[in-house]
Amino acid sequence: xxxxxxxxxxxxxxxxxxxxxxxxxxxxxxxxxxxxxxxxxxxxxxxxxxxxxxxxxxxxxxxxxxxxxxxxxxxxxxxxxxxxxxxxxxxxxxxxxxxxxxxxxxxxxxxxxxxxxxxxxxxxxxxxxxxxxxxxxxxxxxxxxxxxxxx
Numbered sequence: 554x555x556x557x558x559x560x561x562x563x564x565x566x567x568x569x570x571x572x573x574x575x576x577x578x579x580x581x582x583x584x585x586x587x588x589x590x591x592x593x594x595x596x597x598x599x600x601x602x603x604x605x606x607x608x609x610x611x612x613x614x615x616x617x618x619x620x621x622x623x624x625x626x627x628x629x630x631x632x633x634x635x636x637x638x639x640x641x642x643x644x645x646x647x648x649x650x651x652x653x654x655x656x657x658x659x660x661x662x663x664x665x666x667x668x669x670x671x672x673x674x675x676x677x678x679x680x681x682x683x684x685x686x687x688x689x690x691x692x693x694x695x696x697x698x699x700x701x702x703x704x
Contacts, residue, residue, distance in 0.1 A: 573609045576628070576668060580607070583676045603689050605679065606631045610643075612668075614660050622659045623649045624667040630675055632682060634689055642678060646671040 568575075584591050592602065611627035625647050632640045648667035650659050683689055 568612070572612045576609055576612075576626075576672070577607070579668060579672045580675060583672045584679070587676050587680060589679075602634075603679075603683070604633050606633075607675075612664070614664050617649060620651055621649050622663040623647060624663040626664075626667045626671045628671055628675065630678070632679070638686070638689060640682060644671050644674050644678070646674065 581591050608629045608631075609627075610629060611625055614622055614624040617623040625645070627643065627645045629641065629643045632638075646667045648663055648670060650663040650666065
């Protein structure tokens, strides 16, 4: 949402690409950086892989006042495994950026900051889940396989 100097809505800020695809790609990159072997649902032959599905519930940025852009990101993850194990968790991040010059670049900076934070939080949660339930990690002790559904 974009606002004028009086705080009135003036226009919508629209994503140029599908945000679910973008967030899912960031999530995959961060999982791989954490040492996970990520396979997509189409590539999955293994029924023992931990399957992670996500729902992007909210991605919203707006000027909080004339000099601050606030972004909210809300994602729900569902982790499941063929044994019947299911875990669900919601993640919410609010980030703000000081918009000194009043340009739209600060919208993207705010969205990038919030998205990077929520992706790191989600990966940390997956690591904690696998530490808590090591039987979900698969048969190879140094590689964790995760089948990733789309956000």
